[in-house]
Amino acid sequence: MAESEQVRPLAPAANRYLRDGHDEDTISSGRATPVPIKRLRRRRFIVKCCGCMTALILLLAVTIIVLAFTVFKVKDPEITLNGFNITKIELINNNTVPKPGTNISLTADVSLKNPNVVSFRYTNTTTTLYYHGTVVGEVRGPPGRAKARRTVRMDVDVDLITDNLMSSSNFTAEVVSGILTLNSYSRVPGKVKILKIYKKHVVVKMNCTVSANITARAIQDLNCKKKVQL
Structure with a gap:
């Protein structure tokens, strides 16, 4: 009876542990x-x-x-002075000399192009006119918004102070030639907001040299240089 019993070997310790639910x-x-x-x-x-x-x-x-x-990289807004229109001028001496004590009114056609995929919000714009280093006119424009990849056109009205023009030593010679040379400086501060989280402040600046024909009451030559400050 004892010989017929088969001896069953014990399972390895590792297998017993695994059977019991161990690592x-x-x-x-x-x-x-x-x-x-x-x-x-x-x-x-x-x-x-x-x-x-x-x-x-x-x-x-x-x-x-x-x-x-790539997509949300802030690109430089572009400002362009398309031209000036002389809307009011009072002349004397055979319509060659501006009348003292009066103002010369100009309307500047300015474009602001926003190449970004988000809108560009700008605050009050400033345009100043100089005649040989002397301020002869200044105007401030209202705040606004240039939509994404859109161009905004603005008409800026400027009044030139005639007395400041005539006080310059260059005035008489330029009146005789019929051409007044003016310099303008425009500044447009604003900001670009990306995903309502990231804000980038941008200041667009532009300097222009304008040659105005007195008798024709029109702009004869216009040359501008632009600069963007991020």
Whole structure:
């Protein structure tokens, strides 16, 4: 009877631990406190979640950086002086000399182009006219907004102070020639807001040299230089 009984070998210790719900890593380390499989699975799940979150954050950061340097990159707004129109002038001495004590009224046609994919909001614009270094006129325009990739046209009315013109030593010679040379300076401060988070302040400046024909009451020559300060 004893000979007929088959001897069944004992299972390895590692298999017994695994059957009981323990970690094989704990067995190999020789520790006596094995870790349950459920806890191990939980740890692996947490590691996977953390990895996914990290990858998502990195992808989002790369996307924002790429957009910031491509689509949402702040481009310089462009200001253009299309021309001046003399709307009012009183002349004496055979219509060659402006009448003292009166003003010469000009209307400047100014364009503001916004090449950005977001709107450009600007505050009060300032335009100043100089005659050989002397201020002869200044005007402030109202605030406004240039829509994305749109151009805004503005008519700026300027009154020239005749007495300041006539006080210059160059005035008589230019009146005889029929051409008055003026310099204008325009300043348009504003800001561009991207995704309602990032704001970029922009100041558009423009200096122009204007040659005005007195008798024809028109602009004969116009030369402008622009500068954008970010």
